[in-house]
Amino acid sequence: MSAQGAMSQEQPHRPLTYGDLFDAKGDLASMPVTKEDALMMQNAEALTTGQTKTDSPACIMQSAADKNLQSRAISPDRRTIVPEGGVVVAQLTTVPGDAKREYIIAGQTVVRETTLLRPTDPIVAREGSITIGEALEAAALGSCDKPVEAIDARAIKSAEERATGLSLPMKDGIAATAQSAAQLNPGVDDFDKTTIGDILTDASSELGADKLVTQEDARKVREAELRGQKGEGGQPGVIAAALQAAANMNTEI
Structure with a gap:
């Protein structure tokens, strides 16, 4: 069997998608998570919270992106709609105490959580x-x-x-x-x-x-x-x- 024939019989691994990780819908739900997307979330999260927790959306995305690359489910240069649509971590309240936070990917809110809002936290993380x-x-x-x-x-x-x-x-x-x-x-x-x-x-x-x-x-x-x-x-x-x-x-x- 030729190398080309052998490759054609290989079943590619199914990549981890936004629908697997979050409450994503539409086109975003079927999109694979890439390293570029994960880095955008890490940057947005760090700007808002000053840190990235091990169970945060950024960490979850980084892990999924690594698995997608290691399993060859996606190529290293795979692009999604996320870089164009942007990533935002937004604070919905500005009073001391509990604050609601939304993680928005390509215009779609995929995670909502309640955290302790610090006075020094910016309201919205901007891509930089x-x-x-x-x-x-x-x-x-x-x-x-x-x-x-x-x-x-x-x-x-x-x-x-x-x-x-x-x-x-x-x-x-x-x-x-x-x-x-x-x-x-x-x-x-x-x-x-x-x-x-x-x-x-x-x-x-x-x-x-x-x-x-x-x-x-x-x-x-x-x-x-x-x-x-x-x-x-x-x-x-x-x-x-x-x-x-x-x-x-x-x-x-």
């Missing part, structure tokens, strides 16, 4: 440009339990270099920590392995400097990620995917 630090935090959000490997360490080092302009890892910085973790993880129990979340959750504050993600940044990080990997040219790793999604968003703003 994404920095390298924020993209790394998005990667941590979607892959918080993934042990750091050599491919991750190379990508993190490149991202730090692009953010700071320094060619050598900062002492005790995220790149140095990632490199150490990648070397030590193979020799320790799974429970004790250092994860992506351990290193990148607060990447924005731990970088010595930061900058908006460009297509050049995303390309350099992807090249670093692949360095030394023989025959590896398929799905990007979690770091490169997050940087590429951020670069795509910034290009459209």
Whole structure:
């Protein structure tokens, strides 16, 4: 059987859609969740709440987007209507105490929740440009339990270099920590392995400097990620995917 014939018999995995995750309707319900969409939600959520909880819509979307890529249910460059329609996290009350919050994707409210409104919270999260630090935090959000490997360490080092302009890892910085973790993880129990979340959750504050993600940044990080990997040219790793999604968003703003 030819390679083309074998491929034609493969049954593609069904991607996780917005209808699977939220109370979405219409065209949005059947749309697959992508890394770009998830990063938009992470940015909107962070602007409103100042943090992203592990059970938040942003975290749920990041996890779904990662699964869609890892299972090859969608291609890395898959686009949806979300970037055009936008993502908003809106506060419906401004009085102290309980506040109702809506998560709106492409003009459709998909989640309603009640939270404690802080005086410093903005009323509506607006879509904005994404920095390298924020993209790394998005990667941590979607892959918080993934042990750091050599491919991750190379990508993190490149991202730090692009953010700071320094060619050598900062002492005790995220790149140095990632490199150490990648070397030590193979020799320790799974429970004790250092994860992506351990290193990148607060990447924005731990970088010595930061900058908006460009297509050049995303390309350099992807090249670093692949360095030394023989025959590896398929799905990007979690770091490169997050940087590429951020670069795509910034290009459209």
